[in-house]
Amino acid sequence: MRTATRAILATTVAMLALPASAETLRWASAGDALTLDPHSQNEGQTHTIRHQMYDALIIRDVTGAFEPSLATDWGPKADDPNVWVFNLRQGVKFHNGNDFTAEDVVFSYNRAKTPTSDMKELINSVVEVRAVDDYTVEMVTDGPNPILPANLTDLFIMDKDWTEENNTVKVQDFEGGEITYATTNVNGTGAYKLVSREPDVKTVMVRNDDYWGRDQFPMAYSDIVHTPIQNAATRVAALLSGEINFLQDVPVQDLERVSSADGLVVKTAPQNRVIFFGMNQGADDLEADNVDGKNPLADVRVRRAMSMAINRDAIKQVVMRGQSQPAGMIAPPFVNGWTAAMDGESKTDLAAAKALMAEAGYGDGFSIRLDCPNDRYINDEGICQAAVGMLGQIGITVNLDAIPKAQHFPKITEGKTDFYMLGWGVPTYDSEYIFNFLVHGREDSIGTWNGTGFDNDELDAKIKSLASNTNLEQRNADIADIWRVVQDEQLYIPIHHQVLNWAMGDNVGIEVDPENQPMIKHATVN
Amino acid sequence: MLAFIIRRVGQSILVLLIVGLVAFSMFRFVGDPIDNMLGQERTIEDVERLRTQLGLDQPFPVQYFKFLEGAVQGNFGVSYRQGRPVAEILMERAPATLELAAVSGLLAIIAGIALGVFTAIRRNGFAAHTIMAASLVGVSLPTFLIGILLIYLFSVELGWLPSFGRGETVSIGDWWTTGFLTQSGIKALILPAITLGLYQMTLIMRLVRSEMLEVLRQDYIRFARARGLRDRVVNFRHALKNTMVPVVTVIGLQLGSIIAFAIITETVFQWPGVGLLFINAIQFVDIPVMAAYLMLISVMFVGINLIVDILYVFIDPRLRVDRKGGH
Numbered sequence: 001m002r003t004a005t006r007a008i009l010a011t012t013v014a015m016l017a018l019p020a021s022a023e024t025l026r027w028a029s030a031g032d033a034l035t036l037d038p039h040s041q042n043e044g045q046t047h048t049i050r051h052q053m054y055d056a057l058i059i060r061d062v063t064g065a066f067e068p069s070l071a072t073d074w075g076p077k078a079d080d081p082n083v084w085v086f087n088l089r090q091g092v093k094f095h096n097g098n099d100f101t102a103e104d105v106v107f108s109y110n111r112a113k114t115p116t117s118d119m120k121e122l123i124n125s126v127v128e129v130r131a132v133d134d135y136t137v138e139m140v141t142d143g144p145n146p147i148l149p150a151n152l153t154d155l156f157i158m159d160k161d162w163t164e165e166n167n168t169v170k171v172q173d174f175e176g177g178e179i180t181y182a183t184t185n186v187n188g189t190g191a192y193k194l195v196s197r198e199p200d201v202k203t204v205m206v207r208n209d210d211y212w213g214r215d216q217f218p219m220a221y222s223d224i225v226h227t228p229i230q231n232a233a234t235r236v237a238a239l240l241s242g243e244i245n246f247l248q249d250v251p252v253q254d255l256e257r258v259s260s261a262d263g264l265v266v267k268t269a270p271q272n273r274v275i276f277f278g279m280n281q282g283a284d285d286l287e288a289d290n291v292d293g294k295n296p297l298a299d300v301r302v303r304r305a306m307s308m309a310i311n312r313d314a315i316k317q318v319v320m321r322g323q324s325q326p327a328g329m330i331a332p333p334f335v336n337g338w339t340a341a342m343d344g345e346s347k348t349d350l351a352a353a354k355a356l357m358a359e360a361g362y363g364d365g366f367s368i369r370l371d372c373p374n375d376r377y378i379n380d381e382g383i384c385q386a387a388v389g390m391l392g393q394i395g396i397t398v399n400l401d402a403i404p405k406a407q408h409f410p411k412i413t414e415g416k417t418d419f420y421m422l423g424w425g426v427p428t429y430d431s432e433y434i435f436n437f438l439v440h441g442r443e444d445s446i447g448t449w450n451g452t453g454f455d456n457d458e459l460d461a462k463i464k465s466l467a468s469n470t471n472l473e474q475r476n477a478d479i480a481d482i483w484r485v486v487q488d489e490q491l492y493i494p495i496h497h498q499v500l501n502w503a504m505g506d507n508v509g510i511e512v513d514p515e516n517q518p519m520i521k522h523a524t525v526n
Numbered sequence: 527m528l529a530f531i532i533r534r535v536g537q538s539i540l541v542l543l544i545v546g547l548v549a550f551s552m553f554r555f556v557g558d559p560i561d562n563m564l565g566q567e568r569t570i571e572d573v574e575r576l577r578t579q580l581g582l583d584q585p586f587p588v589q590y591f592k593f594l595e596g597a598v599q600g601n602f603g604v605s606y607r608q609g610r611p612v613a614e615i616l617m618e619r620a621p622a623t624l625e626l627a628a629v630s631g632l633l634a635i636i637a638g639i640a641l642g643v644f645t646a647i648r649r650n651g652f653a654a655h656t657i658m659a660a661s662l663v664g665v666s667l668p669t670f671l672i673g674i675l676l677i678y679l680f681s682v683e684l685g686w687l688p689s690f691g692r693g694e695t696v697s698i699g700d701w702w703t704t705g706f707l708t709q710s711g712i713k714a715l716i717l718p719a720i721t722l723g724l725y726q727m728t729l730i731m732r733l734v735r736s737e738m739l740e741v742l743r744q745d746y747i748r749f750a751r752a753r754g755l756r757d758r759v760v761n762f763r764h765a766l767k768n769t770m771v772p773v774v775t776v777i778g779l780q781l782g783s784i785i786a787f788a789i790i791t792e793t794v795f796q797w798p799g800v801g802l803l804f805i806n807a808i809q810f811v812d813i814p815v816m817a818a819y820l821m822l823i824s825v826m827f828v829g830i831n832l833i834v835d836i837l838y839v840f841i842d843p844r845l846r847v848d849r850k851g852g853h
């Protein structure tokens with residue numbers, strides 16, 4: 001009887017598994033991976049493609065929580081806060097059949113720390129990586145680093161022997177135009193193996209049936225064909241005609257068309273990216289305004305009035321066609337330090353805004369230039385156009401200068417704009433990352449994206465102390481304090497959290513990932 | 527004669543150098559490539575290091591000179607976006623563009639001449655009027671719109687043809703890939719070829735028609751008819767032959783623009799050719815790719831013009847400037 005049950009069960013499983021075994025995911029997105037070398041190019045789409053074939057020690061699931069991958073568990077060493085211990089998964093094999101051991105982890109991290117690596121900034125606090133035994137690795141940091149694991153989720157593990165045999169130990173010198181073996185070949189431990197790749201044309205992958213997580217994950221797709229399609233209309237047409245069955249970047253204006261089509265669904269989730277305006281409040285006088293000898297943006301009342309003039313719901317309804325989440329703080333909702341209360345602090349109140357402007361001495365308004373990208377964020381230029389009208393209602397005449405991102409972003413980093421749009425994603429899921437880049441005063445390697453001229457030494461010291469504060473309760477209290485200052489100073493004008501839209505055939509089971517990084521091993525076929 | 531050719535070649539090189547100079551002076555306004563190349567975590571130090579490494583801290587005439595120096599030796603530098611030598615990327619992309627251009631060129635020539643002759647001979651027929659009216663669409667609608675309309679009709683609504691890409695390709699030799707040998711490759715070629723060739727086709731058709739009407743009015747055609755020759759002989763052997771001189775000139779000149787204007791068609795159909803490469807390069811401020819592409823296209827145009835000029839001299843002796851006297 002037991003044998004019979006088992007036989008029936010086995011047949012059922014086989015029958016369930018069979019139709020899935022020859023499913024191909026035909027996947028399109030706007031961009032392609034720039035290289036396959038795991039430690040070159042710290043860029044979103046490049047990581048997304050690599051994630052299918054390489055594993056990191058730890059990854060994030062669709063809620064943003066840590067998920068054990070090549071490390072089964074990890075934590076700071078009991079007697080030494082400067083050391084993190086990682087226990088590795090046993091019995092894992094690379095695509096070429098080599099065993100995965102601690103030696104590969106040490107090798108990969110050392111490779112990622114070399115000068116040509118693009119990942120070195122993420123682990124610059126790590127001074128040494130050592131193998132304790134075959135399945136235990138210790139990472140020594142230059143001081144206590146409570147959030148180290150958050151920086152490791154895109155750090156892929158290579159096979160030491162394979163890398164050395166193929167003479168590709170040096171990370172591809174991208175700018176030097178080096179083509180190394182690892183640029184075009186993959187030997188990871190990941191759920192899919194590389195079949196072929198033509199950059200900017202097509203990447204074909206096949207399921208790795210020896211994957212360590214073969215039973216743990218659905219892995220319903222036997223093959224993946226990824227095609228980058230830059231033109232938005234062509235992307236949508238390819239989806240509507242059924243040539244692709246999974247599309248990452250659906251233009252918002254086509255969402256209705258796609259979701260009303262037979263056999264297609266659109267799935268939506270908040271993205272790890274918040275859109276906001278920055279204001280130069282540090283300068284004595286602005287170049288982009290018509291007020292002489294004074295900087296209107298230096299007055300917090302003006303900044304508050306501007307925030308109050310922005311009608312975020314109108315932007316959501318009209319510009320974003322419902323696809324955004326109005327924001328009151330410049331942290332995405334899954335980030336440590338985000339609170340619903342602060343995210344709800346943006347209120348539209350024209351009367352109060354006008355009163356504040358009058359109180360600050362700008363009752364007659366002023367004029368200023370708004371710098372805005374036109375090819376970076378979802379409907380970025382449209383948002384800026386809406387803001388022009390809204391700020392006009394409190395007497396601020398805004399001249400919009402919408403330009404391509406390649407021209408826009410240098411203006412911010414070089415301090416050549418007084419009023420600008422910026423979007424920010426937080427790969428570490430911790431507020432420290434936001435403070436380091438956007439709140440800390442501008443120095444060589446910190447505050448690089450803070451174009452506001454805001455520089456508060458006391459706050460800077462507090463931000464710097466976050467990096468090594470192992471008392472998480474105290475650390476979170478400090479984070480809350482820093483946010484309070486950011487909010488009260490109205491350092492930025494938050495607009496909204498971007499929403500991701502993925503479209504797929506109605507039999508494709510993929511959940512939207514806030515990092516815009518689908519992990520195909522999680523996909524099911526319905 | 528030799529002096530004429532030497533002078534012509536010299537002028538062509540000068541034109542090329544000026545095109546390059548103008549291109550390089552404009553690259554500064556496209557944006558800062560460094561920004562795309564380094565992630566948001568980069569430090570100011572990284573930016574400076576990379577800027578020096580790429581030579582972007584130097585004034586543009588110096589950058590241009592360095593580019594020329596490399597280009598003369600066949601080295602077009604390294605793509606900022608793909609991190610590979612530009613020459614290699616261009617070689618890899620060229621077959622797609624050339625195949626597309628060849629097919630749409632042939633389509634334009636064959637269909638253009640056939641329809642042109644037809645509308646000239648049956649110039650008062652209903653079909654001819656319909657074709658003439660429809661040809662206005664080809665001349666006046668922008669390429670990207672035609673492409674999207676075709677995609678909408680044949681891919682989305684009818685589901686007959688693919689909306690993007692080149693289908694399966696087959697490698698021939700070391701660096702040529704062809705889509706001619708697979709069914710999906712040929713299917714993928716149809717819509718982009720029509721989109722790209724439509725404008726040239728209508729142009730050729732209208733040209734053939736008006737030239738043909740002109741010729742058909744001439745005396746020798748009347749005499750030919752009077753002699754009782756059959757219509758087919760009169761139309762094709764006598765009339766068409768004489769309309770072809772200006773048509774061939776125009777076709778030659780249009781050849782270059784088919785390749786150059788493939789940019790838009792390639793973008794709409796995600797056709798992996800050099801045009802799409804160029805569009806991507808602009809968005810990423812990939813200066814080496816932009817420079818190499820622009821130089822390549824200008825070499826092509828200048829080369830075609832040079833050949834045409836030299837051919838004219840052979841055809842028309844009056845253009846030989848070294849001849850004394852004359853007109």
